[in-house]
Amino acid sequence: MEEILNLRYALDTFYFLVMGAFVMWMAAGFTMLEAGLVRAKNTTEILTKNVALYGIASVMYMLVGYNLMYPGEAVNSIWPGLSFLLDSDHDAASVLSISGSKWYDGAYYSGRSDFFFQVVFVATAMSIVSGAVAERMKLWPFLIFCVVLTGFIYPIQGFWKWGGGFLDTLGFADFAGSGVVHLTGATAALAGVMMVGARKGKYSRNGRINALPGANLPLATLGTFILWMGWFGFNGGSELVISNVGEANAVAAVFVNTNAAAAGGVVAALVTAKIILGRADLTMVLNGALAGLVAITAEPLGPSPLAATLIGAVGGVIVVFSVLGLDRIKIDDPVGAISVHGIAGIWGLLVVPLTNADATLSSQLIGAGVIFGFVFTASLAPWALIRAMGGLRVTEEEEYRGVDVSECGLEAYPEFTSGAQ
């Protein structure tokens, strides 16, 4: 028996770590997607932001974020209480002393693997912000905000659901984070976009919306595929265990549904773009895949594969209208992050009750509302403070030249842009 328990613990930990590594790779997906959808003169800066935010998120979450989100003994259901750094991992004797039907009451996978799986999620949430504010925000204000979001804003609202806080008690259902991760990232992004303003030249005085085409659609497509792959870890790992028949089947179902939703999102966005815009707009199709993935993330286990495809497809339709709609109200989001992660995320949360009897529409509405309200307020404050203190935005001339030069002093393609000798 002890041999089998050893093996189960090892297998579930191994599964958790590999799934976490998949999610870590989503950082590469976001980086490539965003690098493809900005103009060539803003490439180095978006790459710098993405790799730096991953580092900052990893540090902040280890220092304080993880303990805020999973406090063990919380002060109350709203404030988790402050503590720092990680506890030591479970010791073998205490793990193996629990067996039989009580196995899942004890520690059944490594505590460090849990931290690893969680830390890559906070990086995902922060990656969502970087694309939305691209091409005009200064580098360092963005990184300062990154500290606040990954150390405090994300973990506190994460505690409310996944850490056992009041949203969890309320019955709010969010399997892998349509709300906790994606809506959070999108809401912080929205606050940032509102504070920094639109890119110069995006909206003309006469109301015309101008295209500022991305530099590299192959990279944007590669980034989307990387995210799609990483999502198997994001949703598949959120089942948390795999070491029995029921759990193994559940993880497989989550993989299938996750893929189905992305596929549905692609097809729906492609057809919608063709009908509404008259053309197969690749960037909309890429957004459609991601919207499908975000939509299924709140409940990737309950739906049948067909239902998952349809949930993703609705996400793919919504995202096209959302991208066009946000442009109408002059919310300039170069990569569509607010539409993909926010609007499709809300759709994903609201559709949960259809396939999960434990969730209700009201609990989902409250959950989405609380996350949006808290994250928006808590994000707007630091954005506004930074703007008041030193400015969020590069000068008009720097923006024209490209933030690669002004913020990083390094061009991504020196022989192709202005740096050629």
Add this chain to the structure above:
Amino acid sequence: MKLVTAVIKPFRLDDVRDALSQIGIQGMTVTEVKGFGRQKGHTELYRGAEYVVDFLPKVKLEVAISEELVDQALEAISEAAKTGKIGDGKIFVYGIEQVIRIRTGETGPAAL
């Protein structure tokens, strides 16, 4: 001596070159250029927003030839470059005052 300059669609270049070779023209100069005429540019769509590509890629072809070849050359270019759709391009004919072959120092029609 005349200089015939033709602005044509890039994908017709090989055919135009063949047609000119057929009538015995031995040299030409080709430049990749951008421009527009009455066809204007065309619009592209990115994330729902249209943008206009004003200057379309064309090829400019220059051949210096003797007077008696001019009509044949114009006919050859016209036929080979023609698709019948807008944007087929234009041909300009100029007089040439002097031609010098640098290697030998020959001048006039002998240098063509």
